[in-house]
Amino acid sequence: MMNFNYHNPTHIVFGKDRLHELNQLVPESAKVLVLYGGGSVRRNGTLEKVLTGLGNRKVVEFDGIEPNPQFNTLMKAVEIVRSENIDFLLAVGGGSVMDGTKFIAAAAPYQGNATDLLKHGFEWLPIDSAVPLATVATLPATGSEMNMGAVISHESGKLPVMSPLLYPQFSILDPTLTFSLPSVQVANGVIDAFVHVLEQYVTYPVDAQVQDRMAEGILKTLIEVGPVTLAEPENYDARANLMWSATSALNGYIGVGVPHDWSTHMIGHELTDLFGMDHAQSLAIIQPSLWKIRKAKKQEKLLQYAERVWNISEGTEDERVDQAIDMTRAFFESLGVKTRLSQYGIEPGEVDRVIHALQEHGMTALSETGDMDLTISRQILVDAYA
Amino acid sequence: MMNFNYHNPTHIVFGKDRLHELNQLVPESAKVLVLYGGGSVRRNGTLEKVLTGLGNRKVVEFDGIEPNPQFNTLMKAVEIVRSENIDFLLAVGGGSVMDGTKFIAAAAPYQGNATDLLKHGFEWLPIDSAVPLATVATLPATGSEMNMGAVISHESGKLPVMSPLLYPQFSILDPTLTFSLPSVQVANGVIDAFVHVLEQYVTYPVDAQVQDRMAEGILKTLIEVGPVTLAEPENYDARANLMWSATSALNGYIGVGVPHDWSTHMIGHELTDLFGMDHAQSLAIIQPSLWKIRKAKKQEKLLQYAERVWNISEGTEDERVDQAIDMTRAFFESLGVKTRLSQYGIEPGEVDRVIHALQEHGMTALSETGDMDLTISRQILVDAYA
Numbered sequence: 057m058m059n060f061n062y063h064n065p066t067h068i069v070f071g072k073d074r075l076h077e078l079n080q081l082v083p084e085s086a087k088v089l090v091l092y093g094g095g096s097v098r099r100n101g102t103l104e105k106v107l108t109g110l111g112n113r114k115v116v117e118f119d120g121i122e123p124n125p126q127f128n129t130l131m132k133a134v135e136i137v138r139s140e141n142i143d144f145l146l147a148v149g150g151g152s153v154m155d156g157t158k159f160i161a162a163a164a165p166y167q168g169n170a171t172d173l174l175k176h177g178f179e180w181l182p183i184d185s186a187v188p189l190a191t192v193a194t195l196p197a198t199g200s201e202m203n204m205g206a207v208i209s210h211e212s213g214k215l216p217v218m219s220p221l222l223y224p225q226f227s228i229l230d231p232t233l234t235f236s237l238p239s240v241q242v243a244n245g246v247i248d249a250f251v252h253v254l255e256q257y258v259t260y261p262v263d264a265q266v267q268d269r270m271a272e273g274i275l276k277t278l279i280e281v282g283p284v285t286l287a288e289p290e291n292y293d294a295r296a297n298l299m300w301s302a303t304s305a306l307n308g309y310i311g312v313g314v315p316h317d318w319s320t321h322m323i324g325h326e327l328t329d330l331f332g333m334d335h336a337q338s339l340a341i342i343q344p345s346l347w348k349i350r351k352a353k354k355q356e357k358l359l360q361y362a363e364r365v366w367n368i369s370e371g372t373e374d375e376r377v378d379q380a381i382d383m384t385r386a387f388f389e390s391l392g393v394k395t396r397l398s399q400y401g402i403e404p405g406e407v408d409r410v411i412h413a414l415q416e417h418g419m420t421a422l423s424e425t426g427d428m429d430l431t432i433s434r435q436i437l438v439d440a441y442a
Numbered sequence: 443m444m445n446f447n448y449h450n451p452t453h454i455v456f457g458k459d460r461l462h463e464l465n466q467l468v469p470e471s472a473k474v475l476v477l478y479g480g481g482s483v484r485r486n487g488t489l490e491k492v493l494t495g496l497g498n499r500k501v502v503e504f505d506g507i508e509p510n511p512q513f514n515t516l517m518k519a520v521e522i523v524r525s526e527n528i529d530f531l532l533a534v535g536g537g538s539v540m541d542g543t544k545f546i547a548a549a550a551p552y553q554g555n556a557t558d559l560l561k562h563g564f565e566w567l568p569i570d571s572a573v574p575l576a577t578v579a580t581l582p583a584t585g586s587e588m589n590m591g592a593v594i595s596h597e598s599g600k601l602p603v604m605s606p607l608l609y610p611q612f613s614i615l616d617p618t619l620t621f622s623l624p625s626v627q628v629a630n631g632v633i634d635a636f637v638h639v640l641e642q643y644v645t646y647p648v649d650a651q652v653q654d655r656m657a658e659g660i661l662k663t664l665i666e667v668g669p670v671t672l673a674e675p676e677n678y679d680a681r682a683n684l685m686w687s688a689t690s691a692l693n694g695y696i697g698v699g700v701p702h703d704w705s706t707h708m709i710g711h712e713l714t715d716l717f718g719m720d721h722a723q724s725l726a727i728i729q730p731s732l733w734k735i736r737k738a739k740k741q742e743k744l745l746q747y748a749e750r751v752w753n754i755s756e757g758t759e760d761e762r763v764d765q766a767i768d769m770t771r772a773f774f775e776s777l778g779v780k781t782r783l784s785q786y787g788i789e790p791g792e793v794d795r796v797i798h799a800l801q802e803h804g805m806t807a808l809s810e811t812g813d814m815d816l817t818i819s820r821q822i823l824v825d826a827y828a
Binding site for chain 1: 443444445446447448449450451452453454455456457458460612649650651652653654655656658659660662663666667679682683686687690695698699
């Protein structure tokens with residue numbers, strides 16, 4: 057096991073009918089900016105309950121944070137925070153709204169040019185304050201409700217933003233608020249959470265048994281509850297397990313003391329940026345092909361994954377690995393998500409554009425050991441096309 | 443899944459050679475009381491490294507916190523905190539030192555009679571401040587390094603103390619500091635952590651799949667690394683996995699959204715109090731017999747435990763449950779810990795004294811549903827005797 061630090065101060069408020077607790081959770085004197093995306097939280101009544109929960113506090117609303125939240129949109133909210141003396145941000149929505157709110161929290165008090173904040177990658181931002189933020193999470197997927205990271209879209213690409221000042225103070229996770237999600241978003245969320253686990257688990261072995269067993273536990277839960285959630289949208293326990301799986305997949309706990317990969321995410325970000333596909337769609341395309349190309353490097357953990365997650369115990373090592381990859385792909389497809397680039401109407405020659413974008417963004421030494429160059433990324437993309 | 447809140451602010455600093463980081467972790471102006479037990483931390487060099495790590499800070503030492511820390515001992519430390527204007531407590535040791543330090547942290551600023559603080563059971567203490575505390579954990583067992591609870595021994599019994607003000611600010615967990623532990627303490631630690639998981643897992647099912655899978659993951663890890671640690675005291679990865687298992691067993695994460703039992707602990711506390719046996723020894727005696735007597739009530743989770751933790755899939759339901767109980771008992775005994783009251787030279791008639799003590803302490807409605815009266819506790823103790 058590798059040395060690690062773990063410190064996650066977010067207070068999780070999980071379960072049915074918790075929105076009225078906003079009245080205790082948000083400071084009484086706060087002037088609150090409530091941020092959300094399209095109109096769904098308005099239509100399904102969540103926004104109204106949030107506003108009721110905030111009681112007599114001064115509230116300003118900011119809507120229109122789009123999927124893959126755009127820098128320019130977020131800077132409009134930064135202006136409001138500054139001009140209205142907002143001192144608490146409440147994100148109501150999924151990963152994009154939560155991520156966007158984190159960026160606003162960092163940018164509002166920042167004295168320099170806000171684009172500076174997009175240049176630090178996985179390093180912590182050089183900031184010493186942020187506006188306190190919290191979330192009402194309505195989409196189990198990204199884990200943003202209990203971590204310190206965000207991904208922001210800018211003309212220069214999809215860029216990570218990290219700071220321990222950006223942990224939500226609290227997050228309310230009410231599974232009933234997810235009952236009305238479109239099934240495509242549910243499927244995307246299952247895949248997003250699943251690949252979050254894989255990027256921290258299918259790396260090289262460091263004998264971190266607790267983390268491995270917990271990672272496998274989340275994967276098995278997602279395999280069980282994903283299809284149930286799609287078939288029975290109002291099955292509370294399935295929704296609750298999906299929601300807590302997604303949070304647990306990326307709140308840092310399973311990722312302590314182990315190497316992380318994230319190359320599926322990095323290539324996936326380029327697909328979203330270039331072709332507009334959903335984040336989870338991009339992951340479903342890249343992950344199986346990345347394993348096909350990298351199976352020698354990842355063999356030991358792929359065999360463990362095959363045995364413990366998919367109960368594959370017969371055949372040669374190579375056959376077992378192939379079977380695990382095929383079952384992963386089949387799982388994604390069973391949720392209604394395509395796993396081939398060609399299925400999105402993309403021309404074979406477009407692979408060059410992805411490689412060019414990776415190069416532009418400095419993504420030339422990916423993976424848990426930094427050995428994944430553009431030649432390997434091209435092999436993965438070619439495999440992912442067919 | 444039941445509704446839950448989760449908020450654990452302790453910063454974990456895990457791994458080899460971390461003690462020098464005390465210099466960054468403890469406030470620079472702090473006047474620190476370093477608390478420990480017997481002389482082992484002095485003999486094995488840990489204390490010296492801690493004092494070096496504290497640099498130029500003003501430091502006072504308090505030694506002699508005994509196993510099952512005594513109220514009267516702890517009150518002597520409280521006097522020192524007050525008279526020396528101590529503003530930071532650093533526990534260096536195992537569960538008893540950490541638990542004792544938590545009580546001192548609560549009692550020092552408390553205006554009333556400190557015995558009041560022993561009267562709240564599992565309810566949070568009615569305090570609004572505590573001295574900041576941190577730990578250097580040297581014994582993987584209780585999980586006290588990452589939770590808000592303590593158990594204090596007083597003439598009136600072993601009593602729980604809880605408050606969110608008692609989370610350690612940080613805990614340094616260096617597996618190498620555990621290399622020199624006597625094997626009896628290692629075995630006790632494995633069993634303590636194992637039963638912590640069981641008390642939160644073998645209850646009634648609420649379809650909390652993430653929590654169940656994580657609980658099973660810790661149990662399987664303990665089954666694997668317990669014997670390895672005893673056989674190879676300087677096996678770093680075994681030590682690291684044992685240490686992180688013990689912390690993960692009782693930092694709240696696997697216990698969210700599920701019912702808790704704790705009746706094995708409550709009966710066990712009386713055995714320690716009356717007969718002086720180690721905490722883990724008492725658990726190893728009670729847990730298998732509690733299941734024998736209560737197997738109808740706990741059948742569903744016992745069958746899940748049998749299948750997923752011990753791979754028991756053959757036989758009738760009753761046979762599988764019995765086999766799981768037998769394997770649990772055999773696991774404890776394989777670590778060198780006895781599982782029968784009679785093996786401790788206790789007379790059969792002493793069961794009456796245990797029942798009397800349970801009655802005195804109000805332990806007449808134990809278990810996750812409160813249905814366990816003294817008649818049932820007696821059946822368990824009689825079964826545990828033979």
